[in-house]
Amino acid sequence: MRSRRELYLRLWLIRLFEQKVENLFAKGVLHGTTHTAIGQEAAAVGACSALGPRDVVLSTHRGHGHLIARGGDPCRMMAELFGRETGYSRGRGGSQMMADPSIGFWGSNGITGGGLPIAVGAALAFRLRKERRVALCFFGDGAANQGMFHESLNMAGLWKLPVLFLCENNGYAMSTPTAAASAVPAIAVKAAAYGMPGVTVDGNDLFAVFRAVSEARRRALRGEGPTLIECRTYRLSGHSRGDPRSYRTRAEEAAWRRRDPLRRFRAELKRQGEWDEATERAVRREAARRIAEAIRYARRSPFPDHEAMEKGVFA
């Protein structure tokens, strides 16, 4: 596990990155749309910090946090959101399509559930090539209703592949509560149908997520197959830009705000006697500095060259 300070820094980097992104969209500086992960930081950081450097991560439409958790560069992320040449996808992908293969991040994606079969295939290749690596796929409660989810879990269970299915159950798919879209609204129990363990953890508790993913990873590397991990969490922000959140109450939001994963982490550090005001200030200052730097970097970067627009479709 990384140092506590480093974990705390990543939580704050995600929080501030997402707040800044929301702000830039609200001010009309950024166009299009975006999905932020405020409130879900612990699942991202907890899961990614349990992985090895050669493991790979597949992400979702709500992927900024996953990429930062994996060690992604906020400068290149911000530049992508600004549509610049220096962005992760040279401005071609935008908020929902960023990848950094150099750190084992194979991409966020705009198709709900789309990452699941890709992770299965990566794990199949690891197995065939006898590599000690796992693939982890983030997905949401809503994605668990896609055919791809069921087909992917079945193949992974059947072939006992080294893949970790990490569900961030944040209670809603857009406006639809989990219980209004799933006949059995618990995600983890679905694992039973596909011959793998299903575990449920408090997704706002970074250490709980870390432990569950570490255990699942050890299992996968022993050749015992996949695990489905359900992290119970909540997105404190709207689904996407401009979501009026009419499908839930402010009281419910307030209750979850009290369970804010950053606060939780800080409380845990305090309990273990590893926290002091100086660390708190230093971490926040550093996170703020790096996000400000990311915005400066994005603003300074050039737009992509139109002449090259048609290049790069084929190898």
Place this chain on the structure above:
Amino acid sequence: MKTLTTVEALRAALWHEMRRDRRVILLGEDIGVYGGAFGVTRGLLDEFGPERVINTPISEMSFTGAAIGAALAGLRPVVEIMFMDFITLAMDPLVNWAAKLRYVYDRACPLVVRTPAGGGRGYGPTHSQCFESWFFHVPGLWIAVPSTPADAAGLLRTAIRTENPVLFVEHKRLYGRKGGVSDRLPPVPFGSARIVRKGKDLTLAAWSWMVAEAEEAAQRLAEEGIEAEVLDLRTLVPLDLERLAESVRRTHRLMIVEEGVRSGGAAAEVAARVGESVFEYLDAPIQRVTTPEIPIPASPSLERAAIPNSERIVREAFRLMREFS
């Protein structure tokens, strides 16, 4: 006559058809309380209740298939696929069931699949595409591609009433656009193109959002003394080849504007049919203005360069008039 946005016009059409025919039901993601990603179904849940406005799980393949089953069992489902990009997941039931039922079993499939398409909003490669050309290749599906609020409402009413399965393409940039709509929302027949503007020098054929770009281009061309006729195809299947050919016989030049990518696009098929039928009237090769062979980039600067717009149409029209005068 009143002025409505396309969203309001579509909603009014759904409302009227649901009032008129109890068999009409709606299925789709977040179409209930949320009113759909673009607000088209807002308020319909309150009016018609959850039995007829059915919020589905994120299961495009199976709720589209289920809608076909419901159509066979006597209902008239209207499905919403949140973005046309996701229709990839519903291809099988549409192509291998809906489109085959009439020809093979002689059965009706009164199904409408509504879906927002197109770019220009910075949504990136998987939320900006136009796929109507794929369905053009599937015999058995009608395809509506309206460009005004009145046509959106009128074609939707016809789509809901026909026994044919219909792909109903709604351009995202049209949603907020206002236009005059007759109070009684008259149904618009399929297979009837609309002359948007008369002209004698060349025909600009377009559909969906590209009609607006073609209209703007025609205005600019007129200032330079070129009279372009603008034809809105309104439906791709059935295609109003007659009106298209009639126009080309008068103008002798045809430019087809399509937002989708060039290869295998609907414009290619339209061009081929016009070439087959009125070749001898053409003074110039048929031209296409399309998106180049690339995924739609997210960056606003690239997206603007990729998707056809009025400036590009004007430029291409000038070139055509210069080279073949």
